[in-house]
Amino acid sequence: MILGPLIIVSGPSGSGKSTLIRRALNVFGPELRHSVSATTRPRREGEIDGVDYHFWTKQRFQEGIATREFLEYATVFGKYDYGTPRTEVESHRLRGIGVVLDIDVQGADQLRRTCPDGFFIFLETPAGEYERRLRERGTDPEEAIQRRLESARLELTHAHEFNARLVNDDVERAVDEFCSLIRSRFEAARNGR
Numbered sequence: 001m002i003l004g005p006l007i008i009v010s011g012p013s014g015s016g017k018s019t020l021i022r023r024a025l026n027v028f029g030p031e032l033r034h035s036v037s038a039t040t041r042p043r044r045e046g047e048i049d050g051v052d053y054h055f056w057t058k059q060r061f062q063e064g065i066a067t068r069e070f071l072e073y074a075t076v077f078g079k080y081d082y083g084t085p086r087t088e089v090e091s092h093r094l095r096g097i098g099v100v101l102d103i104d105v106q107g108a109d110q111l112r113r114t115c116p117d118g119f120f121i122f123l124e125t126p127a128g129e130y131e132r133r134l135r136e137r138g139t140d141p142e143e144a145i146q147r148r149l150e151s152a153r154l155e156l157t158h159a160h161e162f163n164a165r166l167v168n169d170d171v172e173r174a175v176d177e178f179c180s181l182i183r184s185r186f187e188a189a190r191n192g193r
């Protein structure tokens with residue numbers, strides 16, 4: 001049996017993780033899926049429950065913790081809870097499907113211990129870009145932007161703990177590199193490495 005690869009992507013908010021993941025999903029088709037996290041953060045305009053996130057109440061999230069539903073979970077930006085439900089990952093990997101997680105560095109830390117076969121990628125944006133992208137997105141109030149910038153500074157100090165680092169200065173090149181890393185993980189899985 002070949003276990004689908006587990007690809008973990010972390011990096012500051014605004015680094016382009018979701019774009020990169022969306023592009024890779026198009027390239028790999030049904031061989032690869034994105035794990036839909038659960039969160040207590042309110043839904044942003046345009047987000048769909050069950051597609052972008054599972055939007056859970058605080059109580060539902062606590063139940064998830066109590067019944068060990070999460071592969072990992074963390075409080076991000078000191079405010080909202082985010083977690084990866086096991087059902088988003090395990091059964092799919094058992095069918096040989098690769099699973100990509102977009103999680104923060106605290107979640108990645110937990111998985112490094114519990115899922116040592118995971119491949120951990122840190123996505124960076126050239127300095128100064130974070131703030132511009134966050135503001136361009138125009139979805140967050142100033143206080144949230146400041147919290148995200150502080151988080152970004154902290155996340156960068158973890159970059160060296162990852163298997164690979166990608167700099168997202170040129171999206172096309174970053175997508176190519178991301179896809180070749182994923183391809184090499186499929187090969188490693190087939191070769192039992």
Ligand code: 5GP
Binds near residue numbers: 010038041105107
């Ligand atoms: P956003 O609120 O912008 O969608 O996501 C905020 C941060 O939460 C991002 O850095 C994202 O990687 C992280 N995140 C999303 N889902 C999860 C999860 O399931 N677990 C953890 N630990 N972090 C997550």
